[in-house]
Amino acid sequence: MVVLSHLLLNLFKDCYAAEMIPIRLLISIAVVSAIMLMVFFGFLNLKVALAEKQIENDCRALESKIHTMSSSGVTRDVDEIGAGDGTKRTQNFDLPDSIVFLSFGVDADEDNDGVLETGLTENGAVIYYKVDGGSKKVMWLDEDFRFREGKKDNGRWGINGFGEGFILQNPGESMLSFEFVEKNSKTYILIHSNDGIES
Numbered sequence: 474m475v476v477l478s479h480l481l482l483n484l485f486k487d488c489y490a491a492e493m494i495p496i497r498l499l500i501s502i503a504v505v506s507a508i509m510l511m512v513f514f515g516f517l518n519l520k521v522a523l524a525e526k527q528i529e530n531d532c533r534a535l536e537s538k539i540h541t542m543s544s545s546g547v548t549r550d551v552d553e554i555g556a557g558d559g560t561k562r563t564q565n566f567d568l569p570d571s572i573v574f575l576s577f578g579v580d581a582d583e584d585n586d587g588v589l590e591t592g593l594t595e596n597g598a599v600i601y602y603k604v605d606g607g608s609k610k611v612m613w614l615d616e617d618f619r620f621r622e623g624k625k626d627n628g629r630w631g632i633n634g635f636g637e638g639f640i641l642q643n644p645g646e647s648m649l650s651f652e653f654v655e656k657n658s659k660t661y662i663l664i665h666s667n668d669g670i671e672s
Contacts, residue, residue, distance in 0.1 A: 524569035524604040531566045532575075532600050532612055538562040539651060539662055543617045548655040551631045551663070559653040559663075570644045571605040577664060578620030579638025582609065591637045591670045597621060597661070619661045621654075622668065630665050632656060639664045 539562060546560025566575065574581045574589055578597030581589045594601075597619040600612040624633035630652065641647055650665040 521571070521604055521607040524571050525602075525607055525610060527567065527569060528572070528575060528602045528604070529610070529612075531564065532602070535562075535564040535651070536612070536614065536618075538564060539618060540615075542651070542653050543660065543662070546653045548653050548660055551654050551656050554629075559655075561650055561652045563648055563650045566641065566647045566649065568641065568644050568647065569604060572642065572644050573603040573605055575602040575641040576600070577639045577662075578622075579640070580609075580611075581638070581640045581642075581670075585609070589640055589642065589670055591622070591640060591668065593636055593638055597636070597638060617660065619659070621661045621663050623652075623663050623665050624667055625665075630663060632661065632663060633667060636661075639666060640668045640670055642668075 542560050542562050549556045549559035568575060577600055578594065579592050580594045580599075580601050581591070582601075582603070583590070583594070595613070596616065598614045598616050599618075600614065600620075601609060603609045620638055622633045622637045622639040623630040625631075632654075639649075641649075652663045652665060654661050654663045
């Protein structure tokens with residue numbers, strides 16, 4: 474009798490254990506899936522943070538160069554035809570594949586609708602950038618940093634129209650030249666390039 478009750482008890486335990494296998498399997502799958510999702514989103518966040526840091530480092534290097542240029546450089550009067558070149562600095566930008574825009578002197582997506590427009594923000598003394606998956610970042614600069622997009626006319630770079638900012642939106646390496654210029658006794662940082670984006 475004791476043997477029979479022992480056998481029945483073991484049989485009951487085995488049946489209960491067999492019923493628990495699918496439940497334990499589902500719980501294990503759910504836990505593994507949750508961990509994989511956390512790793513995936515963590516990787517995406519890390520990728521965005523690294524891309525933003527890369528752009529910030531390039532912009533900080535440019536800020537240092539332009540600060541030195543504006544404090545000790547010489548300007549070129551853009552309205553004077555025979556004027557000698559102003560002090561220049563070049564900066565390489567290694568933009569990530571996820572770049573949305575990097576803009577000098579303008580908030581390229583002021584309405585946050587994905588449509589890039591040029592113009593001027595804070596008289597051009599600002600840098601904005603955004604990467605895919607991240608939020609728009611801004612670097613406020615001293616008022617001496619008045620960026621202006623350039624326009625080449627008769628072999629000389631001048632300020633494009635009434636003044637616009639400059640927008641980069643292509644990934645990869647880009648080299649920009651910045652010149653210390655003046656117009657109507659005001660100094661500007663003239664970018665020797667044109668983005669072709671209309672305001």
